[in-house]
Amino acid sequence: MSEYLLPEPVVRTEEVRELARDLMVIPNRGVQLVPNIGVIGGTHSVLVVETGMGRRNAETVLAFAAEYAAGRRLYLTTTHFHPEHAFGAQVFAGEATFLLNRAQAEDLSTKGAAYLEMFRGLGEPVARQLEGVEIAAPDVVYDDAYDLDLGGRVVRMRATGRAHSKGDQVITIPDAGAMFTGDLVEAGQFAIFPWFPPHDTDVSGTRWIAVIRRLADASPRVVVPGHGDVGGPQLLADVRDYLELLRDETWVRRDSAVSERTIVEEVTALMIERHPEWAGREWIEKGVGCLCAEHPA
Numbered sequence: 001m002s003e004y005l006l007p008e009p010v011v012r013t014e015e016v017r018e019l020a021r022d023l024m025v026i027p028n029r030g031v032q033l034v035p036n037i038g039v040i041g042g043t044h045s046v047l048v049v050e051t052g053m054g055r056r057n058a059e060t061v062l063a064f065a066a067e068y069a070a071g072r073r074l075y076l077t078t079t080h081f082h083p084e085h086a087f088g089a090q091v092f093a094g095e096a097t098f099l100l101n102r103a104q105a106e107d108l109s110t111k112g113a114a115y116l117e118m119f120r121g122l123g124e125p126v127a128r129q130l131e132g133v134e135i136a137a138p139d140v141v142y143d144d145a146y147d148l149d150l151g152g153r154v155v156r157m158r159a160t161g162r163a164h165s166k167g168d169q170v171i172t173i174p175d176a177g178a179m180f181t182g183d184l185v186e187a188g189q190f191a192i193f194p195w196f197p198p199h200d201t202d203v204s205g206t207r208w209i210a211v212i213r214r215l216a217d218a219s220p221r222v223v224v225p226g227h228g229d230v231g232g233p234q235l236l237a238d239v240r241d242y243l244e245l246l247r248d249e250t251w252v253r254r255d256s257a258v259s260e261r262t263i264v265e266e267v268t269a270l271m272i273e274r275h276p277e278w279a280g281r282e283w284i285e286k287g288v289g290c291l292c293a294e295h296p297a
């Protein structure tokens with residue numbers, strides 16, 4: 001794999017933001033392979049959402065969370081198994097109870113090692129963060145839904161079913177009208193389709209559309225995307241509109257037996273024209289490939 005010129009994917013806590021009472025986000029500051037990280041408090045417990053990539057980043061997150069918790073019990077969860085979201089969980093062992101939905105726990109155990117190797121190939125800055133990473137196992141696994149009582153605040157953890165990955169999970173804080181979506185939603189960039197046939201074909205454009213419609217129906221006031229700036233319900237609408245357009249433009253060409261190469265070229269040009277300011281243009285082609293495979297023949 002070629003050496004990408006990625007900046008050092010380092011979590012920094014200087015610009016931490018309070019979204020609501022006892023609800024903090026450590027923002028990704030637009031740095032690739034750094035996720036938005038949540039720290040959500042109740043009277044007796046604090047939930048951390050996402051670890052950052054690798055041990056050092058997770059140590060930064062844990063140090064912040066432990067100080068913030070000030071003696072309250074710590075929990076950890078991650079939105080999905082991808083390295084910058086979940087590959088620091090080992091650092092929380094013995095410090096926090098690690099909760100996951102079953103499908104995500106299975107993603108971690110079946111594909112974690114392969115993703116570790118793949119990401120180590122993304123260049124020295126990424127490989128450095130992944131030194132000494134071991135895939136951690138959750139302490140508690142739930143099937144579809146888990147309500148976590150933090151004391152005076154109940155946080156809803158929900159498995160969405162396969163979309164961006166097989167094991168996506170969203171975390172909602174109803175009293176604050178806030179939702180952590182992981183990579184089901186990005187702000188200011190094209191949806192990430194980890195479509196790598198034959199190695200990984202778990203992402204599903206059609207299921208993703210169904211999931212994002214359901215999330216939009218819940219109309220959260222505050223949406224914390226996997227990457228990019230925190231926003232409101234418009235972020236969900238933007239992703240839904242993009243995915244539906246990507247599907248429609250791909251399928252209409254597929255219907256008229258246009259070659260996949262031409263579909264990629266035409267749809268990519270169209271999407272860039274629609275969203276010239278969005279980053280991550282390389283993911284459009286992956287999305288087209290995924291939706292071609294999902295075309296109802």
Ligand SMILES: [Zn+2]
Nearest residue numbers: 080082164183
């Ligand atoms: Zn992801």
